[in-house]
Amino acid sequence: MDQSVTTNLGSTVLAALGDAVNDVRIFRDEVTLITTKERVLEVLQHLRDVQHFEMLTDETCVDYYPREPRFGILYQLYSLSRNIRVRVKVMLGEYERTIPTACGVYTAANWLEREIYDLFGITFDGHPDLRRIMMPPGWEGHPLLKENPVKVEEVAFSFNRNRIDAEKPYARE
Amino acid sequence: MGLEQKLGNMGVVTTSLEQAVGWARSNAIWPMLFGLACCAIEMMSTQASNYDMSRFGMELMRASPRQSDLMIVAGRVSRKMAPVLRNLYDQMPDPKWVIAMGDCASCGGVFNNYAVVQGVDEIVPVDVYVAGCPPRPEALIDGILKLQDKIKKEPLTKWQ
Numbered sequence: 001m002d003q004s005v006t007t008n009l010g011s012t013v014l015a016a017l018g019d020a021v022n023d024v025r026i027f028r029d030e031v032t033l034i035t036t037k038e039r040v041l042e043v044l045q046h047l048r049d050v051q052h053f054e055m056l057t058d059e060t061c062v063d064y065y066p067r068e069p070r071f072g073i074l075y076q077l078y079s080l081s082r083n084i085r086v087r088v089k090v091m092l093g094e095y096e097r098t099i100p101t102a103c104g105v106y107t108a109a110n111w112l113e114r115e116i117y118d119l120f121g122i123t124f125d126g127h128p129d130l131r132r133i134m135m136p137p138g139w140e141g142h143p144l145l146k147e148n149p150v151k152v153e154e155v156a157f158s159f160n161r162n163r164i165d166a167e168k169p170y171a172r173e
Numbered sequence: 174m175g176l177e178q179k180l181g182n183m184g185v186v187t188t189s190l191e192q193a194v195g196w197a198r199s200n201a202i203w204p205m206l207f208g209l210a211c212c213a214i215e216m217m218s219t220q221a222s223n224y225d226m227s228r229f230g231m232e233l234m235r236a237s238p239r240q241s242d243l244m245i246v247a248g249r250v251s252r253k254m255a256p257v258l259r260n261l262y263d264q265m266p267d268p269k270w271v272i273a274m275g276d277c278a279s280c281g282g283v284f285n286n287y288a289v290v291q292g293v294d295e296i297v298p299v300d301v302y303v304a305g306c307p308p309r310p311e312a313l314i315d316g317i318l319k320l321q322d323k324i325k326k327e328p329l330t331k332w333q
Contacts, residue, residue, distance in 0.1 A: 143287045153291045
């Protein structure tokens with residue numbers, strides 16, 4: 001992409017939205033707008049209507065534990081008419097695991113937010129149907145949080161093979 | 174020398190019912206299609222003409238559990254899929270057998286995480302484990318021949 005396009009985009013958005021955007025980061029021609037959870041809908045609405053970012057390609061979450069603020073919610077936007085991309089980022093603290101839903105701005109956010117809720121336990125205020133989408137309905141916990149262990153079963157070697165085998169819940173007929 | 178000539182010479186062949194039934198069962202195993210991941214590709218090529226599983230009486234892959242004797246679990250089983258797998262196993266008529274094909278179905282393989290069942294033997298009783306990631310068709314055929322030997326040796330008391 002032309003480098004001037006990204007720099008222009010950063011400065012025009014910053015000028016139009018003012019203090020709604022805390023920071024604009026440009027790294028390798030990728031623009032990231034840092035905002036807060038109170039102002040994120042305003043930013044998304046502006047990007048969709050004024051800057052023609054018609055498409056929400058992805059919405060996802062990162063767990064930065066033990067850093068604080070702990071969670072980063074990311075919105076990846078794409079403009080079909082201008083062929084440019086922009087990323088919007090919101091940081092959430094350990095004890096504020098809630099953010100307003102983007103379903104009103106982008107309909108595509110519905111399932112993506114369900115996925116974030118399922119895997120990270122972040123709730124979306126005003127979401128029409130906030131329930132699990134990846135894990136089975138009766139699942140306990142949110143598996144992609146960093147407090148979960150990486151491995152569920154001990155790796156078997158010759159010295160612990162018999163003990164693991166004895167503890168394993170084998171199925172019956 | 175062909176079997177007909179032999180039969181003609183001997184006139185009669187004696188065997189036990191156990192052996193006759195075991196021979197019949199082991200040579201007409203109908204596997205159920207249960208391809209879950211990349212191992213299913215190897216299972217398909219085992220079926221296809223290069224390796225040709227129908228040499229062992231297994232040419233009929235059934236899409237319905239009610240018509241099949243053998244479940245080849247080919248691939249990793251996620252926790253969400255596990256109740257479905259058990260349900261299909263329960264629908265299969267007795268006698269029935271299970272082959273855990275590949276490392277993932279046998280023990281979880283490289284997927285030692287929350288989403289994948291650590292070995293399908295937690296869900297259904299497994300008769301033969303085939304190692305490999307994925308196993309080559311020869312390995313699967315070897316597993317099937319091992320299963321046939323096992324079926325031939327099954328005693329009558331187990332049928333009750």
